[in-house]
Amino acid sequence: MVSAMDRLKDINIFSFQVFVLVYESLNSLSVAQTLNVPASKISRCLNSLRHALDDPLFYRKQYGFEPSEMATRIYPEMKKILELAGQACSVDQDENNRLKQELTIACPTGLCVKLSRRLQEQAREHGQHFTFIVKPINHHVDNEIQHGNVDVAISFESSHSEGVKSEFVTKGTGLYVVGNHRHPLWQRSPQPQLKEIIDYPFIVADCPAFNDRIDPLEVYANDIDRHLDVEVKVSGLTELADQLESTSSLTFVGQKYAAEFLNRMSDLEVRRLPQDQFELLHQRMGVPSYYLLSPPRGRNLPDWLLPAMSEFITSSVVLTEPGDKE
Template identity: 30%
Template sequence: MLDQEVRSLFIFKSIYETGSARLVAEMYGISQSKVSRYLAGLRDLYADTLFIRKKSGFVPTVRAHQLYPMINQIAQLTEELISMNDRNLDVKECVIAVPPTFSVGLPEFLEKTLKLVHPGLSFAVKATRRGVCEDVVKGNVCIAITHRECTRTTECSKQGVSMISMDTITKGELVYLVASQEHPVWQSDLSLENIAKYPYVVTQVPGFNDDVDPLEVYCREHSIPLKVAQRTTSLATLLESLLDSDGVSFLGAGCAAEFMSRFPGIKAERLSQHEFELLHEKAPTPKYAFICRHDRREKIPPLLISAIKNYIIEQVTNKVG
């Protein structure tokens, strides 16, 4: 696994060789602001600006020219060590089950993050389901992201709970309203009361809102009539529904909201923190947990585990990745 310090050296090497923060961000599947933070740490460490930004790109300083041969050697040795580890990977194929809200962003992120470090590892991302614990126990799924503490539920206790390892990742801290771009909801304040005036499409996530959605709970508690027009577990179905109707929906992940916004005629906007808190006044906020089998945990590349966890944290919380 590349820790923060070693990754900073790789970032330095790539900036030195390409002169472009944008290209480096694309290479490592991170934001340009994160590239800048890595460089800021190195600048503090070496007490030098290291690179000067010009129209032609990043130009190395004298100190950067001095550091490059040594950093390049460290990077090469690290890549050799990683390559040796990759050849000895116990898990070379990994099926990852995730909520539908991550199916549109996580695969691309993992591809960028892992291809330089574990080129021999292949993975497939599929939609999770309520009985995903059984899939994990049977070995049909390598890693699953759930909204519940599966090792403590009655349902999962029947599926070999003692074989499952579970880590809590984070709690959701945001929600996006999604509707057609010309929808009248955008002409008023994005309050729950105003949103509830329109047909609601529930984007179901197993273990979170597939029994009852937080907006349904809120409307029930405040005696607000709410028409649930449809329930779907597919972003593709959600897209079709919103384009062809006056429906609205909520999404709890930034990557899903961004995906929907790419389509002409669709708009997504984050609700205020006040409205988010009202939405979850009586309904619990979504929780994200990582599960896998005990006997497979040490065989999964640590970088894969940390990449999945970090991506989820960036997409569902106020933390900047």
């Protein structure tokens, strides 16, 4: 009889990394986007682990995964294996190479696009190398920073937790409206209006600590005695695109690079929300603020990292004057 250990001999560290990230995000498509690999590769890694451990590990639900009992039991051990592998790679390196490690960054989904590539370019300019793991932010990010599981986070709120430093970066200055390119909204007006948008189902792109309880468009609709039909809340950009392509829903995106990513999809239309409508939308709830959260003493972070992330955030959310279409 072939033992589990015999079957595990063909499993590599990357498969362990895939398992840990899927367990933490419960979304295989966002993991594929984070690791910059095809979704099929994520599926192959999970299938190899399922075969080796003789367990489904994750059950597919309507909008993500649910871990099995075994997945919950082995997750801490898988995490330790990844940490030990990282430590083994740093043995006998000098001070500069000691920084040659993985850096985990948690951020809103809309800021995941292009972030790791921009940081890799900055690292090369400084003669350094890092593996950047970019994952969606959650409500426990303070605790993750305190325990060293996250190195830097981009958040919509500051932190008052001990062992976490907060730095205000900027405020968002605009929004994009996104929907199927055949959506009737585009025929009504070249510049979308809020009163027209709330005539249609809406998908909320979930942003922890900003719109996770109520979205600004819901507040606006309530103020004018209208009802907003929130069809679904999603946390991943690929999941958002899939929903938009196959439904008559609309959504808002507040980050330029995320909007560019969606605009490259042939079935989607992306337009800037007129500035007067943006200001009307945020009359009561306010515009999103962006903060960098990090350990107080940097925990061996390179000196250029936080300034580079601040510059990236600003370039993504401080938008130029809108045109009819992006």
